[in-house]
Amino acid sequence: MLVQMSVNGRHHEHEVEPRTLLVHHLREAIGLTGTNVGCDTSSCGACTVHVDGDSVKSCTILAVQADGSVVTTIEGLATVAADGSTVMHPMQRAFMQCHGLQCGYCTPGMVMAATSLLAEHPHPTEADIRSGLEGNLCRCTGYHNIVKAVMTCAAETGGAA
Amino acid sequence: MIPCTFDYVRAGSAAEAISLVGQHGDEAKLLAGGHSLLPLMKLRLAQPSVLVDVGRLTELRYIRESGDHVAIGALTRHTDLEHSPVLTQHAPLLALAAAHVGDPQVRHRGTIGGSLAHADPASDLPAATLALGATYVAQGPHGTREIPASEFFQGYLTTVLAADEMLIEIRVPTMQGAGFSFQKFTRRAQDWGIVGVAAWVRGTQSGVALFNMASTPVLATDVSEALAGGASAADAAQLAATQAEPPNDLSASPEYRTHLAKVLTQRALLEAGAR
Numbered sequence: 001m002l003v004q005m006s007v008n009g010r011h012h013e014h015e016v017e018p019r020t021l022l023v024h025h026l027r028e029a030i031g032l033t034g035t036n037v038g039c040d041t042s043s044c045g046a047c048t049v050h051v052d053g054d055s056v057k058s059c060t061i062l063a064v065q066a067d068g069s070v071v072t073t074i075e076g077l078a079t080v081a082a083d084g085s086t087v088m089h090p091m092q093r094a095f096m097q098c099h100g101l102q103c104g105y106c107t108p109g110m111v112m113a114a115t116s117l118l119a120e121h122p123h124p125t126e127a128d129i130r131s132g133l134e135g136n137l138c139r140c141t142g143y144h145n146i147v148k149a150v151m152t153c154a155a156e157t158g159g160a161a
Numbered sequence: 162m163i164p165c166t167f168d169y170v171r172a173g174s175a176a177e178a179i180s181l182v183g184q185h186g187d188e189a190k191l192l193a194g195g196h197s198l199l200p201l202m203k204l205r206l207a208q209p210s211v212l213v214d215v216g217r218l219t220e221l222r223y224i225r226e227s228g229d230h231v232a233i234g235a236l237t238r239h240t241d242l243e244h245s246p247v248l249t250q251h252a253p254l255l256a257l258a259a260a261h262v263g264d265p266q267v268r269h270r271g272t273i274g275g276s277l278a279h280a281d282p283a284s285d286l287p288a289a290t291l292a293l294g295a296t297y298v299a300q301g302p303h304g305t306r307e308i309p310a311s312e313f314f315q316g317y318l319t320t321v322l323a324a325d326e327m328l329i330e331i332r333v334p335t336m337q338g339a340g341f342s343f344q345k346f347t348r349r350a351q352d353w354g355i356v357g358v359a360a361w362v363r364g365t366q367s368g369v370a371l372f373n374m375a376s377t378p379v380l381a382t383d384v385s386e387a388l389a390g391g392a393s394a395a396d397a398a399q400l401a402a403t404q405a406e407p408p409n410d411l412s413a414s415p416e417y418r419t420h421l422a423k424v425l426t427q428r429a430l431l432e433a434g435a436r
Contacts, residue, residue, distance in 0.1 A: 042263075
């Protein structure tokens with residue numbers, strides 16, 4: 001089946017087998033390997049991307065279900081400045097500043113879940129962040145600094161991240 | 162993990178979806194948000210040969226006040242229930258229960274109709290709608306029928322829906338200011354409840370439903386009758402498991418589940434009474 005989607009602002013069109021999961025489509029057909037496959041059972045959140053603005057687990061969506069959608073992956077957050085340099089998204093910067101990652105495997109999903117969280121709750125409490133990230137597991141157990149990073153980003157951007 | 166091969170068809174209307182599943186019988190499954198079905202297909206516990214995608218039927222995504230009840234389209238997502246001002250005003254127990262489903266990513270995809278039709282006894286929304294005395298509306302090839310929540314669940318993952326019927330609407334009676342509570346005991350944040358309780362109390366009337374205490378959600382009418390007869394929350398809660406057949410699994414023994422059901426029901430009744 002022909003599947004079209006806008007991924008990080010670029011139009012993509014591929015012939016896709018119906019059983020292809022979105023995460024495999026993104027990684028293998030479109031070549032964006034920033035989105036990780038973690039548990040592959042919709043528990044860990046490593047594969048979190050945005051589909052039409054909502055955070056979703058791309059291991060539990062068929063690519064055909066996302067046909068016609070606007071998809072954002074971790075590669076789509078940073079922007080390019082006038083001088084050609086890469087400008088990280090405020091959430092990415094906050095994760096760096098607060099050391100919100102250890103091994104880094106959960107980080108793409110964590111950052112995507114966190115930006116979606118701030119879009120829905122621009123001024124979250126620490127408890128809001130902890131419950132808002134309940135769908136993302138960090139096996140390094142680095143949650144403290146992850147929560148700090150999201151708090152920092154929310155404060156710096158006034159929730160506009 | 163990748164599902165077995167299947168044919169994928171996108172339905173343009175509920176009628177078309179019903180006709181398509183009718184053609185393929187037991188081989189076909191309706192696909193809404195996919196958050197119950199796809200995990201089963203990935204584990205190859207389900208191997209439908211045809212998926213009929215109803216996920217784009219946005220006409221079945223709504224929450225409307227409708228006299229003595231709130232009408233909810235079957236394709237309304239958990240996140241829509243959780244954040245609905247109409248539900249918060251008229252049936253806040255359902256909004257609260259929806260906020261307990263899975264995690265934000267799951268709630269962005271999963272739908273109320275999908276959750277009810279899947280009929281996992283450990284799920285949140287079957288119990289919440291059962292406690293509220295909801296009516297489900299199913300559409301089939303010959304029209305629609307209304308099914309009380311109390312008659313819908315037949316067994317583990319089994320409902321009275323025929324293979325060519327689909328849920329189109331859920332009607333939840335307005336709570337009219339009733340106090341309410343949703344108690345869910347989990348080992349980890351996003352897990353299924355090991356045991357859970359959805360309850361509302363208004364004067365001598367109440368509704369209490371348990372989840373993961375049998376092969377279906379359980380309406381604890383013994384508890385409600387005791388409350389109506391003047392029993393305290395603590396005494397009524399002792400009857401929480403009288404109508405249950407708690408399963409035995411890695412998470413808990415039947416004895417422990419029975420204990421949890423009593424404790425959680427007492428907490429639920431006390432909180433509902435105070436809210």
